[in-house]
Amino acid sequence: MNRVMLTGVRPSGNLTLGNYLGAIKNFVDRQESYKSYIFIADLHAVTSYKEPNFLKESVYNCIAMYLACGVDENKTIIFKQSDVLEHGTFGFIMTFQTKMGELSRMTQFKAKSQGCGKEGVDTGLFVYPTLMVADILLYNTDIVPVGKDQQQHVELTRDLAERFNKRYGNTLNMPDVYVDVIGNKILNLQNPAEKMNKSDDGNNKGTIFLMDDLNVARKKIMSSVTDNYNKVHFDEDLQPGISNLMSILAKITGETFESIEKRYEGKGYGDFKKEVADVVCSLLENIQERFKKYNNKELLDKILFNGANDARIDASETLNRVRKSMGLN
Numbered sequence: 001m002n003r004v005m006l007t008g009v010r011p012s013g014n015l016t017l018g019n020y021l022g023a024i025k026n027f028v029d030r031q032e033s034y035k036s037y038i039f040i041a042d043l044h045a046v047t048s049y050k051e052p053n054f055l056k057e058s059v060y061n062c063i064a065m066y067l068a069c070g071v072d073e074n075k076t077i078i079f080k081q082s083d084v085l086e087h088g089t090f091g092f093i094m095t096f097q098t099k100m101g102e103l104s105r106m107t108q109f110k111a112k113s114q115g116c117g118k119e120g121v122d123t124g125l126f127v128y129p130t131l132m133v134a135d136i137l138l139y140n141t142d143i144v145p146v147g148k149d150q151q152q153h154v155e156l157t158r159d160l161a162e163r164f165n166k167r168y169g170n171t172l173n174m175p176d177v178y179v180d181v182i183g184n185k186i187l188n189l190q191n192p193a194e195k196m197n198k199s200d201d202g203n204n205k206g207t208i209f210l211m212d213d214l215n216v217a218r219k220k221i222m223s224s225v226t227d228n229y230n231k232v233h234f235d236e237d238l239q240p241g242i243s244n245l246m247s248i249l250a251k252i253t254g255e256t257f258e259s260i261e262k263r264y265e266g267k268g269y270g271d272f273k274k275e276v277a278d279v280v281c282s283l284l285e286n287i288q289e290r291f292k293k294y295n296n297k298e299l300l301d302k303i304l305f306n307g308a309n310d311a312r313i314d315a316s317e318t319l320n321r322v323r324k325s326m327g328l329n
């Protein structure tokens with residue numbers, strides 16, 4: 001039987017170079033070797049209010065971007081999470097297998113509740129990890145390629161699958177997380193203490209969006225924050241900015257850090273940044289060219305319709321198995 005790979009993305013804004021290098025590229029590089037699923041996590045997007053038309057447009061934008069990044073609609077099942085109702089039911093069931101403490105320890109909840117206190121945090125932000133658990137387990141997933149920030153969710157998924165199987169007998173498949181060594185946390189170009197995010201406090205100067213105008217993207221890289229060592233060297237603690245640019249270059253080209261360091265021995269940061277900018281711009285140019293082809297709602301609706309039909313078959317099979325194990329059938 002084919003092994004299964006699954007990943008998802010929230011349609012909550014324009015995709016970034018971080019999304020591409022941390023998750024999408026790893027998926028695209030492996031989509032031929034697995035039975036592959038990608039879902040647009042629209043239910044996760046509405047854990048906080050989204051203007052409905054904005055949400056709809058974001059979903060289209062997200063799928064078109066995925067396709068432009070190399071996800072192949074003939075090899076991968078692409079669907080919208082809310083089109084497969086099994087996600088909601090199974091997510092609800094998985095909430096009952098979860099302890100308050102486990103959800104309280106989730107990074108996002110902890111970060112938000114530190115800011116405004118637990119009372120003010122939306123319950124969606126508290127319980128959404130159990131929906132994520134369901135998203136993964138519904139498809140008998142073997143491998144989940146994600147960025148480092150999502151590793152915790154897959155670990156929770158494994159804990160809950162094990163708990164469920166102990167309680168109700170062997171029902172759920174145990175997934176593994178795939179976090180690549182290189183590019184698993186692309187940093188903000190202006191503030192390398194922070195992850196590169198879709199929303200960026202500093203006028204988006206630290207975030208490269210896949211749809212950025214090439215001149216704008218080049219400018220962002222050329223003016224990225226570095227250090228005074230003046231040595232192209234990989235050291236995430238002492239030289240986070242330069243190490244981040246090295247990760248970007250290495251992840252796109254496949255070159256090793258040692259080889260990059262050797263090529264830039266005795267040279268300044270200007271030449272190095274220029275090469276990173278060239279490589280990133282050429283990647284963006286490619287993606288943006290392909291995006292034009294996929295920016296077609298009729299085509300995207302068809303892909304989503306077929307994807308949801310395929311996904312539903314697998315999801316309902318798992319949910320039926322779960323219901324049987326629990327005595328709910």
Ligand code: AMP
Nearest residue numbers: 010018019022023146147184185186196
């Ligand atoms: P999100 O945009 O939060 O829905 O994330 C979609 C995927 O992109 C997840 O697998 C994240 O881990 C990954 N991701 C998001 N930002 C970054 C980043 N700066 N570096 C590496 N991976 C990222």
